[in-house]
Amino acid sequence: MRIKGVAAAAALSMAGVAMAATGPGSLGNIDNSTVLIGNTMGKGLFTDVYSFDVSNTGVGIGAVLDFALDTKPRVPGPEFDIDFQSISFVDLSTSTVLGTDTNGSDGWSLVSLLPHHGGSFAFVVKGKAVGNLGGTYLGSLSTIVPHPHPPVPEPGTYALMLAGLGVVGYLARRRRA
Numbered sequence: 028m029r030i031k032g033v034a035a036a037a038a039l040s041m042a043g044v045a046m047a048a049t050g051p052g053s054l055g056n057i058d059n060s061t062v063l064i065g066n067t068m069g070k071g072l073f074t075d076v077y078s079f080d081v082s083n084t085g086v087g088i089g090a091v092l093d094f095a096l097d098t099k100p101r102v103p104g105p106e107f108d109i110d111f112q113s114i115s116f117v118d119l120s121t122s123t124v125l126g127t128d129t130n131g132s133d134g135w136s137l138v139s140l141l142p143h144h145g146g147s148f149a150f151v152v153k154g155k156a157v158g159n160l161g162g163t164y165l166g167s168l169s170t171i172v173p174h175p176h177p178p179v180p181e182p183g184t185y186a187l188m189l190a191g192l193g194v195v196g197y198l199a200r201r202r203r204a
Contacts, residue, residue: 048165051075051152058082058172064091065165067107068156075152078119081172082145087116087125089150090136091166095158102159109162111135111154119147141170 048065057079066075081087093109116125116139125148126139141148156162 049077051077054079054168056080056082057168057170058085059170061167061169063165064150064152064168065163066152067161067163069161070156070158071161072155073153073162077150077152077168078147079150079168079170080145080147081141081170083172083175084144085141085170085172087139087141087148087150088137088169088171089114089116089139089166090134091152091164092135093154093162093164096163105158106160107163108156108158109154109164110157111152111164113151113153115151115153116141117149117151118143119149135166141172145172 048063050064050066054062054077058081062077062079064077066073091111091114093111094107095105096107097105099106111131113127113129114135114137115127116137117123118125118141120143125141126137128135128137150168152164152166154162154164
C-alpha cells in the first residue's frame with residue numbers, strides 16, 4: 028500500500044537528524060512526539076520491545092529500516108544485515124495486538140489506533156540478524172494525541188464575569204457624569 032510508504036517517510040522525516048537512536052526499553056510518555064529508535068545485535072533471532080505511554084486516545088506511527096553494510100567486498104555476504112519478520116503495536120493493559128505488518132515488500136511501517144483514552148503500549152520489532160557479524164536497524168516511533176476538549180465553565184463563572192462587566196460599566200458611566 029502506498030500509504031505505508033508515505034507514513035514511513037513522514038515518521039522518519041519528523042525524527043530529525045540530530046537525535047540519537049534509543050535502544051529497546053521504556054520510552055516514557057511520548058505524546059505528540061517522535062523518537063528515533065534502533066539497535067545493533069549479533070547474529071540470530073531478536074525481538075525488540077519499545078514500551079511507551081500516551082495520555083489520551085491517539086495514533087501510533089512506527090517504521091524501521093535495515094542497513095546491509097558490506098565493508099569487506101572480498102568476504103561473501105554483508106557484515107550487518109537484517110531480515111525483518113514483523114513490526115507490531117501492542118496494548119500492554121490487555122496484551123492485545125493492535126496492528127501488525129508482516130510483509131515488508133512495501134516498506135516496514137505501521138499506523139495504528141491507540142485506544143482506551145491513553146495508557147501503556149509497545150512497539151515490537153521482530154526479525155533475524157543474518158549478516159556475518161549480525162544486524163543493525165534504525166526507525167522512528169511517533170504518536171499523535173489530540174488534547175482533550177477544555178472543560179465548559181460552570182454557571183457561577185459566567186455570573187461572576189457578568190457581575191465584573193457590570194461593575195466596569197457602572198464605573199465608566201460614573202466617570203463620564
